[in-house]
Amino acid sequence: MELYLAALGFGLISVSVIAVAAVGFTMQFGITNMINLAYGEVMIVCAYVAYFFNQKGVSVWAALLAAALAGAVLSFLLNRLLYSPFQRKGTNLIGMVIISLAASLMLANVLLAIVGYGSAAYEVDQGFLLRWNGLVLTAAQIAVIGVAVVLMLAIHALLRYTRLGKAMRATAANPTLARNCGIPTQRVIDLVWLITGALCGVAGVVAGMNSENFTVASGASYLITIIAAAVLGGAGQPYGAMIGALVIGIVTELSAAAIAPEYKEVVAFAILVLVMVLRPQGLLAKRGALAAAG
């Protein structure tokens, strides 16, 4: 029982990390129709930006802001210089997926040439310990959960209560109609990439804090978990991604306690396969894996 309570503690942190990452990923897909397979690599690049500052003696929490900025700029440029020109050219969905995978490969290898194969770990002041039976959380871990909760509430407020959020939802539903109604869809999409890029940057750092260390190769495994959470919730649905993160985070950590930690991603994959067989549109989707390509 103690073991499972401890796993639940890890699960809560995993949920926070996955939620931040998956919401950014799924918003990119929902609003700009782009499955950005370079997302995991952008996370790693941002994690290394924060690592660079952290090594210089900057607190990891200040480095988090630098990573968010780096993520926003990198994602914005990725869309402006690569994805958006191809989308305007009329490249089909398959072509866009291949392009994003090529972008992912290039980002990973540029980073590899700079930082090498070694692993990196942040210097974090863990602070006090909070104990409740087997459940143990450090102050830093509680802060990670806090960051995730604040970001999720902020995304909720953005989409629900602001003009920009309304414009985003309109652009997601029908870009042509939104443009005809006077919504500057190009600017909305630019803002989406900046916001989701910042989420991606934050996610990279908190993911790096959550695991003992990270390497350039961690990007692929992050991506698997994010895809699982996003597809489970219904791709393109921010609230779905939050629910997906909750399920994937708790289940993978409990399975790590029950089976073996190496198979966490395999459990995430098993959930993904079940979703694809039983409910390919995801839990919340109005449109999803079954919708006509377009």
Add this chain to the structure above:
Amino acid sequence: MNSYYAATLLVYAAVDIIACLALNLQFGLSGIVNFSFIVFQAIGAYTAAVLSMPPDTANGAYQVYVGGFQLPFPIPWLGGALAGGLLAVPVGLVVLRKLRTDYQAISLLVLSVIANSVITNARPLLNGAAGIAQVPGPFADQIDPLSQSYQLLYVGLTVPCVVLVWVVAARIANSPFGRSLRAMREHELAATALGKNPVQLKMTIFIVGGILAGLSGAILVGYIAVWAPSEWLYPETIILFAAVIVGGRANNMGAILGALLVPVGFFEVTRLIPPTIGGWVPPPNLIPASEWVSIGLLIIGFLWFRPEGVRPEARRIFDGAPVGEEP
């Protein structure tokens, strides 16, 4: 260039040509973005390895694996091909039945990463991250594998396979079945309305591609004698995609050309890079990293400037059809 090097190059070229023809049937002809292609090559290689090797207790048990049947050629090669085809059935049933094309692609990518991580972590199955070594090639018990005549023999066994695969690929592309596949790729709904069953078409070509991928893996493992998870990481699939895109999608000659230009070409170019450039020693990461970046640039460049590739798909015009620009 000595004969060993020539043989190595020929075997690698043959394996890449078979793989590119197979991927071209799936991706070029049918529009299935099989991002887990390399997994099918890997299962072919592992199957051929355990079919041809002695039980793992034979050599002091320094490596562990299931099976070890010591079967003679051609059973390992056929077994590898069969394994590739068999793997395609469950994967295809999950992925190809209902999902949208971009979802198919990401599911297959996820499968590729997960399969690699499972084999790496589950050591008793296929020796984990270290992989399997000392895989005997065909007739290795009768002819010394290090001799020149063995190299010649291996090339002699490989070339007929390439010819066979090429004939199969050409026959499929020019058959009514191939026309149905192209129709499905261009407009699935219209093809369905004309009575074509897209799931059946996709499953068939997915299995055929799996068989050919398995065969390519079996041929490769018999020659290089080792097979490990690091041989089949998911970026290896991207190289094959680059080859098919550069050569020309849905054109078999294009796939062969792409196989010679991209995987074989990169292999050769890397060999020509001097270890020092004017006294400056490049860092060890730089050359492999720049290779991968070039592969990415190649894909993006071709999709932007020449999406149809070096050898575009032949446009088929039928008598009586209105001739005009494609929409």
